Each structure stands twice: as C-alpha cells, then as structure tokens.
C-alpha cells in the first residue's frame with residue numbers, strides 16, 4: 001500500500017487521508033482513500049467519547065476544485081491536533097435502530113473557527129454514522145459538490161422524514177415528509193446566516209423579478225418572500241407590468257446584476273409570451289443565477305467533471321429527498337417523465353451524476369407506461385394531474401412527484417386545490433416510498449433556493 005498522505009480540503013473540511021490505491025497522474029477520481037481522524041463527542045448522558053474514524057472514501061470527481069487535494073508529508077498520528085471543547089454532539093437513535101446524530105447549535109463558540117469545527121464534525125460524523133449499506137449515500141452526498149451548503153444536516157431527532165401509510169392490501173408505503181426535511185434545511189441556512197451577520201455584518205440578498213400579474217406566480221413569490229424573511233435573507237421585488245418590453249426587463253436585470261447587495265436573482269417563469277425567456281435568462285449573471293437556469297450553469301451541470309455554480313432548486317430538492325430518505329441512486333433505473341429546462345432535464349442530469357441509469361419520457365414517447373413500470377425510481381414533472389397511475393409503477397418503486405397542478409374542487413376552500421402528476425391513491429398501493437403533493441418536493445425546493453442564495457452570498461463575500 002502506498003503510504004503517502006494527502007490532505008483533502010474543501011471549504012470547511014480538512015482531512016488527512018492515506019492514499020490506499022495507486023493514484024495515477026491523471027487524477028484521483030474514483031480512487032479510494034482511507035480517512036483517519038479523531039473526533040470528540042459528548043453523549044446525551046454527559047459521558048465523553050473520543051471516536052476514531054477510519055473510513056474508506058471514494059473521491060467522486062476528478063475535479064480539484066471541489067476537493068482541493070494536495071500531498072502532505074505529515075503523519076496522521078493525531079490527525080486533528082486539538083479540539084474545541086465546547087462543541088457538543090448529541091446521540092439519538094433512529095426508529096430503524098441505526099445510530100444517527102443530531103447537532104444542537106454550538107452557541108458557545110463564535111466566528112469562523114467555531115463554524116469550521118461544527119461543519120467538520122457534521123461531515124465526519126455524517127460519514128461515520130452511515131452503515132455499510134448506506135455508504136453510497138454519504139459518497140453520493142458529496143457528489144453534489146461545492147454547491148451544497150455547509151449547513152447540510154441530518155434531520156433533527158424530533159422530525160421524521162417518513163410517515164408510513166398502509167393500503168387495503170396490507171402494503172406499507174413511506175410517505176416522504178418534505179416539510180420536515182425543508183424545515184431542517186431552513187434551520188441550517190438560518191444559523192449560517194446568523195453566523196455571517198455576527199462575523200462580517202452582512203446578509204444575503206435575493207431579488208425576484210415578476211413580469212405581469214399571474215396569480216400562481218404571485219402565490220409562489222409570496223411563499224419565497226416569507227421563507228427568506230424567516231431565515232434572514234433580504235429581499236428585493238421588482239414588479240413589472242404585463243406589457244413591459246424585453247428591453248425594460250433586461251434593464252431591471254442589469255441593475256440587479258450590478259447591485260452588490262443582491263446575491264441571487266430570480267426571474268419568475270413563465271414570462272409573458274412577447275418576452276423572450278431565453279434572452280432574459282442569458283442575461284442574469286451566472287454568479288447570481290440561484291435558479292441555475294443560465295446556460296453556463298446548466299451546461300456545466302451536463303458535463304462530467306465540471307461544476308455549476310448553482311443547481312436548479314427543484315431537481316436539487318428531488319435528489320435531496322431521495323438521499324435523506326436513504327434511497328440508493330447509483331446503478332438504479334430512473335425514469336424522468338418530462339424534460340423541461342427548469343425541472344425535467346436538470347433532474348435527469350443530476351440523477352446521471354449520481355450514476356443512475358436514466359431514461360426520459362416526454363410527450364412523444366411511445367408506451368410510456370411500459371418504460372416507467374420498469375423503473376426503480378420514477379420522477380414526475382409533467383403538469384398533468386394524475387397522469388401516472390398505479391399500473392405505470394413497479395411494485396416497490398420510489399416516486400418523486402414534482403407536479404404542482406391546480407385542480408377545481410368545490411369541496412375545498414376557494415374551490416381549488418393542488419395536486420401532483422401521480423395518482424397518489426393508486427401509487428401508494430404499489431410503491432415503497434412517495435412524495436405527496438402538497439408537502440413533498442415543493443417546500444424543499446423553496447429551502448434549496450435559500451440555500452443557493454446563501455451559497456452565492458458566501459462566494460461573493462469570501463465567507464467560509
């Protein structure tokens with residue numbers, strides 16, 4: 001075994017690793033490393049425990065950008081030379097019996113140093129708490145690369161990602177709780193923004209451009225503004241009339257591009273017919289493109305070995321839901337129904353990054369039912385209520401329903417309710433897990449927008 005050591009470093013994680021397999025000069029992708037480190041924990045009963053972490057880790061990208069690997073001659077006798085005594089980690093146990101950790105906010109330390117240790121602890125513990133069957137899960141988390149927030153956290157012990165629902169035939173499917181996952185992400189974002197305010201007296205800013213007065217767009221924007229306010233993101237809303245010209249919209253975007261207080265820009269879609277959507281999206285600065293729709297970001301998402309600055313929020317939340325629920329993606333057959341640029345296409349690209357075998361179903365696909373019924377993972381992004389029914393699904397499949405469709409229902413307040421693309425009542429009898437609508441992907445999409453905005457601000461302010 002080669003005994004040289006490497007220092008793997010990303011924004012907040014430094015690990016000394018011993019190279020296990022031979023590394024050729026052409027890169028480190030796919031190579032296995034052994035990680036040695038020591039971390040100190042305090043159990044719930046107050047007892048301290050020092051855990052040695054010795055794991056194998058497969059580096060997913062050849063990119064040195066995300067990982068920043070350099071050679072180190074240091075022997076990892078005590079890989080972490082000192083530890084902050086006040087960072088506290090609690091043990092909690094999962095219903096499945098697997099140990100999981102939850103992390104109370106360390107209030108006793110402040111500033112960059114505390115954050116460094118907190119996130120180091122989180123990442124290491126996260127990896128170490130995965131059982132062997134979920135080892136791919138932790139390496140998959142890293143696949144999302146530097147765009148992932150520091151605030152990546154396991155759900156708190158009180159919130160459950162699943163609610164089981166039994167059908168008449170006794171089959172039990174897990175209903176994935178997007179709300180609780182979103183809450184955990186929002187809490188993480190909020191605490192990072194607090195740290196940012198405390199340390200550099202700055203906070204992230206998000207601008208939303210709305211052209212015209214579509215009711216659904218106004219509703220979505222209200223939800224986004226409320227979420228921003230809750231976590232401490234400053235918002236700027238630019239409302240333009242339905243009749244605005246393309247140049248007027250471009251002028252607003254240009255002003256926002258040049259405003260240093262604005263770290264993220266969203267142009268709410270769809271735009272009125274006479275405005276060229278592509279031209280507007282192209283004009284948003286890629287560094288502020290928190291939607292991830294700019295061709296530079298989308299192109300980098302599509303190309304192996306490249307890193308987009310932002311990953312679109314809904315696709316990112318789809319992967320997040322799968323990972324948080326322990327669904328293995330690598331090697332699985334995934335079908336994405338829909339290929340739109342804001343959801344379907346980037347979801348397919350992300351699933352490929354996670355090494356799923358991905359098929360796309362669209363409006364010209366012949367026999368879509370046959371294709372979906374062979375899939376382990378089905379993602380619906382069509383915009384047609386109840387298109388995907390029970391017979392389209394393989395028993396035990398996992399379904400993520402991204403559809404958000406308004407349907408008339410005289411039985412509810414205001415006569416309209418939201419439903420997905422999947423016939424939930426039928427699917428629940430067949431699948432092993434499913435996201436509901438509402439309460440599935442939607443809230444996590446909003447949480448991802450907050451997280452992308454935070455990432456953008458961190459990059460702009462050079463805040464680690």
Ligand SMILES: NC(=O)C1=CN([C@@H]2O[C@H](COP(=O)(O)OP(=O)(O)OC[C@H]3O[C@@H](n4cnc5c(N)ncnc54)[C@H](OP(=O)(O)O)[C@@H]3O)[C@@H](O)[C@H]2O)C=CC1
Pocket residue numbers: 314337338339340341342343344361362363364365368381382383384402403404405441442445
């Ligand atoms: N939960 C969330 O966070 C988000 C949810 N959404 C929701 O996702 C849904 C889709 O939105 P969006 O992607 O913008 O919609 P688009 O209309 O842009 O795309 C719909 C896609 O579905 C395909 N399609 C249409 N009919 C069929 C069919 N009968 N069989 C198979 N495929 C079909 C289309 O194929 P083709 O390419 O051939 O036209 C197209 O690729 C909506 O309900 C929207 O509200 C959107 C954004 C975020």
Ligand SMILES: Nc1nc(=O)c2c([nH]1)NC[C@@H]1CN(c3ccc(C(=O)N[C@@H](CCC(=O)O)C(=O)O)cc3)C=[N+]21
Pocket residue numbers: 219220223266267268269270291313314404418437438439440441442443445446
């Ligand atoms: N530039 C741009 N970026 C977008 O990300 C974008 C867009 N334009 N145009 C419209 C679509 C749609 N979209 C949703 C976001 C959240 C929910 C969401 O929170 N849904 C809740 C229900 C909300 C309700 O009740 O109305 C849920 O599923 O539980 C849904 C859909 C983002 N989009």
